[in-house]
Amino acid sequence: xxxxxxxxxxxxxxxxxxxxxxxxxxxxxxxxxxxxxxxxxxxxxxxxxxxxxxxxxxxxxxxxxxxxxxxxxxxxxxxxxxxxxxxxxxxxxxxxxxxxxxxxxxxxxxxxxxxxxxxxxxxxxxxxxxxxxxxxxxxxxxxxxxxxxxxxxxxxxxxxxxxxxxxxxxxxxxxxxxxxxxxxxxxxxxxxxxxxxxxxxxxxxxxxxxxxxxxxxxxxxxxxxxxxxxxxxxxxxxxxxxxxxxxxxxxxxxxxxxxxxxxxxxxxxxxxxxxxxxxxxxxxxxxxxxxxxxxxxxxxxxxxxxxxxxxxxxxxxxxxxxxxxxxxxxxxxxxxxxxxxxxxxxxxxx
Numbered sequence: 001x002x003x004x005x006x007x008x009x010x011x012x013x014x015x016x017x018x019x020x021x022x023x024x025x026x027x028x029x030x031x032x033x034x035x036x037x038x039x040x041x042x043x044x045x046x047x048x049x050x051x052x053x054x055x056x057x058x059x060x061x062x063x064x065x066x067x068x069x070x071x072x073x074x075x076x077x078x079x080x081x082x083x084x085x086x087x088x089x090x091x092x093x094x095x096x097x098x099x100x101x102x103x104x105x106x107x108x109x110x111x112x113x114x115x116x117x118x119x120x121x122x123x124x125x126x127x128x129x130x131x132x133x134x135x136x137x138x139x140x141x142x143x144x145x146x147x148x149x150x151x152x153x154x155x156x157x158x159x160x161x162x163x164x165x166x167x168x169x170x171x172x173x174x175x176x177x178x179x180x181x182x183x184x185x186x187x188x189x190x191x192x193x194x195x196x197x198x199x200x201x202x203x204x205x206x207x208x209x210x211x212x213x214x215x216x217x218x219x220x221x222x223x224x225x226x227x228x229x230x231x232x233x234x235x236x237x238x239x240x241x242x243x244x245x246x247x248x249x250x251x252x253x254x255x256x257x258x259x260x261x262x263x264x265x266x267x268x269x270x271x272x273x274x275x276x277x278x279x280x281x282x283x284x285x286x287x288x289x290x291x292x293x294x295x296x297x298x299x300x301x302x303x304x305x306x307x308x309x310x311x312x313x314x315x316x317x318x319x320x321x322x323x324x325x326x327x328x329x330x331x332x333x334x335x336x337x338x339x340x341x342x343x344x345x346x347x348x349x350x
Contacts, residue, residue, distance in 0.1 A: 037254065037255040037275060038275065038276055040297075040298070040299045040300055041276060041285070041299070041300050041301075041302050042299050042300065042301055042302070042349060042350075043301075043302055044301060044302075044303070044346040044349055045346075045349065048343070048344045048345060048346040048349075049303065049341055049342065049343055049344065049346050050341075050342045050344070051339055051340065051341055051342070052095070052339075052340050052342075053095070053328075053337050053338070053339060053340075054074060054091060054093065054094075054095050054323065054337070054338040054339065054340050055076075055091060055095070055098060055337045055338040056328045056337035056338075057098075057335075057337070058081070058328060058329075058335055059080060059081055059335070060078050060079065060080055060081065060335060060337075061078065061079050061080075061081060061335045061336045062076050062077065062078050062089075062325060062335075062336055062337050062338045063076060063077040063078075063110075063311075063312060063325045063336060064076055064077045064110065064111055064112065064312045064325065065312065065314060065323045065324065065325065065338050066112045066113050066114045066121075066314055067093065067114060067314060067315075067316050067317060067323065068093075068114055068138065069114065069115075069116040069119055069317060070317075071093060071316045071317050071318055071321070072092065072093055073090055073091070073092060073093060073138075074090065074091055074092075074093050074323060074338065075088055075089070075090045075101055075112045075114060075121060076088070076089060076090075076091070076112070076325075076338055077089075077109075077110050077111070077112070078098070081335050085108060086108040086109065086110050086126075087100060087101075087102065087105070087108070087109055088100070088101040088102055088105075088109040088110075088112055088121075088123060089101055091338075093316075093323075093340070100140070101121070101136070101140045102136065102140045102143065103140065105125070105140075105143065107125040107126060107127045108125065108126040108127065109123050109124070109125055109126075109134075110123060110124045110125075110126060110131075110156075111123055111124045111156055111157055111158065113158050113159050113160055113167070114138075114160075115160040115164040116160075116162070116164070116317060117160070117162060117163055117164025117165075118164030118165070119137070119138060119164075120135050120136065120137060120138075120164065120189075121135065121136050121137070121138060122134070122135050122146075122158035122159075122160060122167050122169075122189065123135075123136070123158065124155065124156050124157070124158065125145070129153065130152075130153030130154045130155075130174075131153070131154045131155050131156055131172075132145055132146075132147045132151075132155060133145070133146040133147040133151075133155045133158055133167070133169055133187065133189075134146060135189050146167075146187060146189045146192055147187075147192075148192055150192075150194065151171055151185075151194075152171050152172065152173045152174050153172075153173070153174045154171070154172040154173065154174075154180075155169050155170070155171050155172070156169065156170050156172060156207075157169060157170045157206075157207045157208065158187075159208060159209045159210055160210070161186070161210050161214055162210070162212055162213065162214045163214070165188060165189065165190065166186050166187055166188045166189065167186075167187050167189060168184050168185070168186055168187075168197065168208050168209070168210050168217060169184070169185055169187050170182050170183070170184050170185075170205055170206060170207065170208060171183050171184075171185055178228040178229055178230070179228070179229070180204065180229040181200035181204060181225075181229075182198075182200065182204050182205040182206060182221075182229065183196050183197075183198055183199075183200055183205055184196075184197045184198045184205045184208045184217065184219060185197060197217055197239065197241065198217075198219070198221070198239065198249075200225060201225060202223075202225065202248070202249065203219070203221040203222065203223060203225070203237060203249060204221060204222040204225055204229045205219055205220075205221045206219065206220040206221055206222075206231050206234055206258065207219065207220050207258060207259050207260065208220070208260070209260050209261050209262055210241075210262075211262050211266045212262060212264055212265065212266045213266055214241070215240065215241055215242050216238055216239065216240060216241065216266070216289075216291065217238070217239045217241055218236065218237070218238050218239075218252065218260040218261075218262065218269055218289075219236070219237055219238075219239070219260065220234040220235070220236060220237075220257060220258045220259060220260060220271070221234055221235065221236075221237050221249075222234055222235075223235065223237075223251075231258060232256065232258075232274075233256060234256065234257060234258055235251060235252075235253060235254060235255070235256065235257055236251075236252045236253040236257040236260055236269070236271050237249040237250060237251055237252060238250045238252045238269075238289070238291070238295070240291070250291075250292075250293055250295065250296075251293075251296050252269065252287070252289070252295050252296065253271070253287060253295075253296065253300070254296060255273055255275040256273050256274060256275050257271040257272065257273045257275075257285075258271060258272050258273070258282075258311075259271060259272050259311060259312055259313070261313060261314045261315060262289075262315070263315050263319055263347075264315055264316075264317050264318070264319045265319065266289065267288060267289055268286050268287065268288060268289060268315075268347060268350065269286070269287055269289050270284060270285070270286050270303075270313045270314070270315065270322065271284075271285055271287075271313075272284055272285070272310065272311050272312070272313065273285055274306070276302065276306060277306035279306065281306045281307065281308075281309040282306070282309050282310055282311050283302055283303070283304050283305060283306045283308070283310055284302075284303045284304045284310045284311075284313045284322065284324055284341075285300040285301065285302055285303065286300065286301045286303055286347060286350060287299070287300050287301070287350065288350045298350075299350060301346065301347065301349055301350050303322065303341060303343075303346070304324070304326065304339075304341070307327075307330075308326040308327055308339070309326060309327045309336075310324045310325070310326045310339070311324060311325050311326075312324055312325050320342065320343055320344075321340055321341060321342055321343060322340075322341040322343060323338060323339070323340050323341075324338070324339055324341070325337070325338060325339070326338075326339040
């Protein structure tokens with residue numbers, strides 16, 4: 001294991017069936033100048049974060065890792081470089097042999113999320129017709145489709161509620177991404193029923209995640225609902241799922257941000273952003289969460305350098321590690337691997 005120091009950056013360059021819970025009101029728009037937003041970014045003291053590769057095979061691109069309930073296994077997306085076919089794979093969280101999760105599954109399998117409560121994996125299956133929501137066991141057995149004709153053509157980003165019965169998933173509708181009026185739905189995977197959690201007249205929703213206590217939904221979303229959807233200009237919002245229907249979402253962070261995730265105690269939110277990068281590459285940021293509008297002004301701890309183009313970060317259930325996808329090298333068109341961060345006491349700097 002090697003020290004995570006900012007010199008590392010020199011090594012990596014380039015590259016519903018029901019809608020009775022709609023939200024009302026107008027969420028606050030992004031605030032603060034880019035200079036102000038950058039001034040809130042703090043760096044971890046040297047040596048508090050160490051890193052190691054879980055996978056870094058130059059033949060493959062690896063994305064979107066998720067931990068097993070005991071943190072011992074990671075499921076992730078993999079495609080061979082030059083081949084668009086994507087399959088879910090699994091590997092020990094310490095590294096080692098990679099194997100198929102769904103060896104005989106006939107569609108692309110993407111965006112996995114592993115339930116602690118029921119030990120099931122939710123994922124998106126994709127083909128030329130769109131994206132559908134599926135669930136399977138950790139050994140790849142008992143695969144079944146959740147979404148049906150009540151859903152649109154493209155359903156993505158399933159994330160389990162703590163009960164292991166329902167997931168939050170984004171229904172992007174039947175058009176292309178720029179025409180999307182994305183809605184986050186709460187989907188009971190066994191009953192195949194759903195309730196809308198967001199309102200496209202307030203936010204155009206992207207990826208989301210449910211807090212460990214089930215109360216809060218954090219999501220990447222666009223507040224300008226009259227403009228074409230653009231995930232690269234999303235901000236991070238939080239919605240209180242126990243509040244009244246007309247409670248406006250809280251703007252958690254006013255800078256560009258995507259792919260949010262919770263710490264296991266619900267006190268920190270991770271997300272990816274390219275706000276600090278001249279090249280447009282992404283870094284992983286951590287920010288304290290209190291559930292109040294004052295969260296907007298909090299500082300951000302930058303966990304990875306921009307040169308790694310870190311994306312799709314997730315906490316371990318023990319809370320001491322973060323796993324993500326990152327560029328394997330500085331070569332042009334470098335493939336991506338799965339990178340593990342050992343945080344030590346780094347989050348105390350927030």
